[in-house]
Amino acid sequence: MPQLSPHHTIASSGTSPRYIQSPSNYNGRSFLITPDQWPTLKKTFFLIRDLTIKIIKQQTHVIFLRHCIRHKAVPKGMNLDPNIPSFVKNNKLISRWNENISNLGLKLVKIVIKSLNASIKEFRNTLNSEILKLKTISSEQNFNSMYKQISKVSNKTFHQQVKTKNKKSFKLLNCCSVTFQHSDIFTVKSKQKCSKSPNNLRKNRRFRHPFSPPEKKTVVNLSQHFTPTACQINLLEKSLKFCPVPHILDKTETSADTNHFTAKMRRHKYHFDNQPTNSNTSIGNPPTPTSSNPSTKDSKISRPNMLKFGIKSQAIPTAWIPEAGVNQHLDEFCASITNHIALIPQRTDKDNLSPDERTALKDFIKNINKDIVIRPADKGGALVIQDRADYISACDSLLSDENFYKPLHYDPTQEISKKLTVLLKSLLSVFRLENLISIQDLQNRFPVAGRFYTLPKIHKPGSPPPGRPIVSGNGSVTEIISSFVDYFLKDLVPSLDSYIQDTTDFLRKLDALGPLPDNSVIFTLDVTSLYTNIPHTDGIAAAEKYLNKRESQEIPTQFLIKLMDFVLKNNNFSFNGQNFIQIQGTAMGTKMAPSYACLFMGDLERDILENSPDKPFLWVRFIDDIFGIWTHGMEKWHIFYEHLNSSHNHIKFVGSVSDTCIPFLDVEVHLDNGLISTDLYCKPTNSHNYLPWNSCHPKGTKKGIPYSQALRIRRICSEPHYFNKRLYQLGGYLRSCNYPPKYINPAFALVRSMPRSSALEYRQGQRNTRITFPITFHPNLRNLPQVLLEKYTNILLRDPNNKYTFKEPPMLAYRRPPNLRSLITRASITRQPDTHVPGFYDCLNTDCTIHTHNFTGNTFTSSVTKKTYRMIQTLDCNSHNIIYLVTCTKPDCQQQYVGETGRKHKDRCPEHLRDIKNASDVPVSVHFRLPGHTTKNFSVQVIEHCRKENTPFRKSREWYWQRVLKPQINKIHCSNTRRTSKPKPQKSVTFKTRPKGKNFKGIKEK
Structure with missing residues (x-):
């Protein structure tokens, strides 16, 4: 932008007055100035310019600070360190302490505003006197020319300050931009084009003056005893769909996902090659059991396929994997993918939450459903904070209606599960459907009672607002037959x-x-x-x-x-420790x-x-x-x-x-x-809180949001003026969620060029036949699709036959990492008992037959490395999806075995004892039939409950503990040994192990 330069030249033209000219900075303009006037004029000009810049900076700072006061937020530079004493444990006292600290910070902000206003007043007085001085020492033409130049400097400074303050506002408040108005210190009255927009908006002229949306009502605090801090509000305003970046890449999970994918690739190759000779073999199932393939003897090939009814099989997925060596290029492809993922670094350098927001997230997770309850609003996307007592009172008022709900004094889940088993057996026999329907696939293996919760209807009057009752049926007895x-x-x-x-x-x-x-x-x-x-x-x-x-x-x-009647009459659920059934x-x-x-x-x-x-x-x-x-x-x-x-x-x-x-x-x-x-149409409570741009999602997911939302507007708005207005508003909402204009503008341009009739057409999606590679998204895995395609092209397709076996490249399917909804909200509000003690203990059933073999306690020790590990989970005989440790108690033996099961411990342990009794050819049975060994030496301890209920993940955890504890019994070779260890990789594959001293979540090294 033009401004006076300290480097000027004195030129003359015959007998005309001398003048000062700055050809580079004034675009050829010349000011008639005598040499005697120049020092005073130069000093006055630069003084006016500096005063103008100072006033604009201080005025924008005052507006920003007033905006902070309006939102009860203290700028980072004025935050006071709370320094809460370590002996203070009372949550109410801590809340009052933080509230007083926040109030002191706001008072400090007001003092700064008062000081700035006084400084602005002083600068204005000086500025006015200097302007009068400039008028007296220069001609009217010179004054107007310099007036315009200072106005341009003023406009440039103003735009820069607006950009800076808006960035601070988004970072501190995460809300709409601050509304700034030019102070009219210097304005150009002539018809002149507006000054250029900032550099980051110059290429995106559609958003040169972006729409400022109204203040969002993203967080609605109905609590009488809880006042969220600015950092907590910033966190909650990111919406429940926001995914924080995981601190580390979960190597156990990625390893399990990779093994599952490579197994699918090998099975697909096996079935494709054997298809001409065995047309009955379907992809994904093991071949017919043979003596040469003992791992498939227990496969239930004749089990009815329930997928045609939309029901996923409840059977344990097959663990059969074709042996390597059949296709060299496939082996190299699988090894290369495994090696690439194993070498990806665990930690990420970037975080999408500030340290204060991370602390706020930890506080919410720690105190989930204790003093407050956080729920999404029924409509509009807002987040509602309620006192736990008020939330329970509102739910109790709904459940007290005996016309709809009946309270129970016990949990009838197991009783209802047995009734369902009897009903299914009877119906399948009467209607002769045994060949079409599998009883096992219509029942949950480990049913639980439903969870009752409500979504507050903040768009309706009432204090507290009424709630929409919902019963979460995930894992309930009737979940699968309801889907059927x-x-x-x-x-x-x-x-x-x-x-x-x-x-x-x-x-x-x-x-x-x-x-x-x-x-x-x-x-x-x-x-x-x-x-x-x-x-x-x-x-x-x-x-x-x-x-x-x-x-x-x-x-x-x-x-x-009959099934429908059973679903309607057996909808049992729990709320706050009490059981109900819907009538x-x-x-x-x-x-x-x-x-x-x-x-x-x-x-x-x-x-x-x-x-x-x-x-x-x-x-x-x-x-x-x-x-x-x-x-x-x-x-x-x-x-x-x-x-x-x-x-x-x-x-x-x-x-x-x-x-x-x-x-x-x-x-x-x-x-x-x-x-x-x-x-x-948008309800007044609609927060327009789209997925934030910095959420831990694949970039393609976020890039598609501007187009999909603009297409929705194109579809709904039948008139051009409706469409243009809503699209303009959408641009402002997306910018407030930090979406870059370079992704908004092309999407909007594409939708603008589309006729509405095209937007109203239904499009049939093509069926995807590609092999999928599901894996949880992490920033360190963002380049995995390109790597997968590269290795598919350069390795797998080098074999001409693979072009027919794998016609299309595998497709990467990202799972989202945990979002705020899964981290800070729960359907159940039942508190964990204060007597929660980590460790493995006997169950409450005194008739349980495995108590004599259980080794209870909260630690376990490797008999080889002598290291002791402490448990932080509470486990008993009813725990399922577990890793267990068998120890031989014979004093001169002390050998161990690590195993896994998806079933309950009390169901798996008797099978080991039965194998010993029947002299089965399996490692545990072989060891405990050695001379001097009996079943009395058999001791078992559950050491971990796996957080993900799938076989590949559980196998990875089993392999991890076998590597850490080094059990000797697992090394016993038997003809019927089930593969429990992780398959050995190719020679070219190297795995990164976890550094010493850092253990997986769930176990602490003692």
Whole structure:
């Protein structure tokens, strides 16, 4: 930007007055100045310029500090060190201490603001006197020229300060940008183009003056006793979808994922090569058991395949892996991938949370559901903080309604599980479905009671706000049979006349209407508490009516009705340590609930409309939300509305009607002279809190958000002015989430060029047949897709036959790392008992037969290395998905064995004792049948509960403990030995081991 330079030249032109010229800095402008005037003029000019810059800097600083006070946040430079004494343990005292420290910081900010204002006033007085002085020593032409130059300097400084303060605002407050206004110290009155935008916005002119969204209501604090700090608010405002960067790359998990992927590659190669000779062999299953392949003797090939019904097999996945050496290039490919991942560094240099935010996250995790409860709002994406007592009181008020819930004095989960087993055996026998349905695949191996929780409806009045009751059915007794029933119900729902699939389907139906009759009005209806108000008899009768209309009756209707009845009448759950069972309606958390409710409403609305003398011009429904067009006048509308609410004793409608506009789903429908137009609708509580750009997600996931959200706006907004307005707002919301304009602008340009009719089309996705490599995302793995493609091309395809076996490269499928939802929220609020003591102990069942062989305690020792390890988990005979340690107690032996099982310890341990009794050819049996050994020397201890319930991960943990503890019994070779150790890698593969002294989570070295 132009400004006066200290280097000037004195030029003359004949007898004309001498003048000062700066050709490089003034773009050829010349100021008529005599040599005697130059020293005074130069000093005055630079003094005015410096004063202008100082005033602008201090004014923007004052505005920023006032913004901080408004948000009760103290800038980092003014933060006071709390220095809480170590003896202070009271949470309330700590909270008051931090609150007072924060208040002192805010007082300090106010003092600084007062001082800055006084300084600005002093600078202004000096500036005014210098401006008058400049006018007296220069001509009007010279003064105006210098006035313009200082104005440009002023504009440049102002933009730089705005950019700096907004960066500070985003970092400190993580909210909308600060609104700055130019102080008008120097403004150019002539029609002059605006000064150039900052460099980072110059290439993205669409966002030169980005939209400043309204202040977000991301965090709603309803607690009376908890005041979150600025760092805690910053953390929560990142949204529950935000994923913090893991401190280290989990080598155990990545190793398990890699082994699982290479095993899939080998199995695919084996089955492809053997396909012509054995057409019955399916990919992913082991070959027929033979004497040469003893590892496959226990494979259940004849087990019914439940995948065609959408049910995943509950059987233990096959551990069979084809031997290496069949294909040299495949072996080299697998070894190369394994070696590359093993050598990836564990730690990352970058973190997407500040140290204070990390501390806040640890505090939330430590105190989860203790004094406060954090829940996502029912709608809008906001986060709600409630006192634990208030949350429990609100839930108890819902559960106290004996018309819907019945309290129990015990946990009926195991009892219900046994009832389900008896029912399934009976039904499969009666309907002769043993060859189609597997009992094991319709039951959870380790069922638990459902968890009751509510989502606060902050968009509705009330203090505390009402909650939406939900029962989390993950792992419950009825989870799988509910999914099985839903497989058949969900295909019947689209046959309903009022069915709409989603917003796109709703918009397509509106576009097909054309002009409406005169006196038309639009209305919406909402069913009050639909899920909990459906009587079992009415819901089952409606579902049975539609199930009988199926073309294929391979699975009889009565079989499905019996399972449906079992799901509805055995929905047990727990809340705050108490057990309940639902006696009316269906739980919102069960899989079949939406389809079941849709079929019930479809049957009910058919009867309502058939018995109504005046029918709506349009009637469409999305579960319990109804949209319609009425053309018979308001008098008949009121009659129809009364007819709706008198049609069923339990189902009641709440509606609204308008002749101009009305919201439905995420669409605002406008009616003008018989023509319908649509605009995007957002509830007032909508936080517009999209996934933050610095979240630990793959870059492709975040790059797709601007396009998908812009496409949604293109689809919903039927008028150009609606579309342009909403797209402009979306750009501001994305910028507030730190999305770079270089990803926003191309996405918006692509959507702008797209006709709306194209956006309303459904696109059929192609079925993916590529072999997938699922792995949890970590920043250190971001280049893995390129590595996978490179090794596929340069190694695997060197064999011409592999071009037919692996026609397409493997596809990397990233799992997301833990996000804030999984870290700081829990469906269950039951506290862990204070008597929680780490270690392995006998179960409470006094009749348990393995107590005599259990070695209890909170430590275990390697008999080879003599190192002792301390446990931090509480384990007993009922623990499953475990690693266990068998020790021979014979004084002169003390050899050990490390094993794993996905079943309960009390189920696996007797199998070892039975193998010893039957003299089975397995390592444990061989050792304890040596001279001088008996089953009395058999001692077992569970040492770890694996945090991930999958076989590859458990195998990796077993291999880790075999490497650490060095058990001798595992080395015994038997013909029937199951592979328990990690396969040896190729010679070219080297593995990075964990440094000494650093152990995996769950065990501490003593």
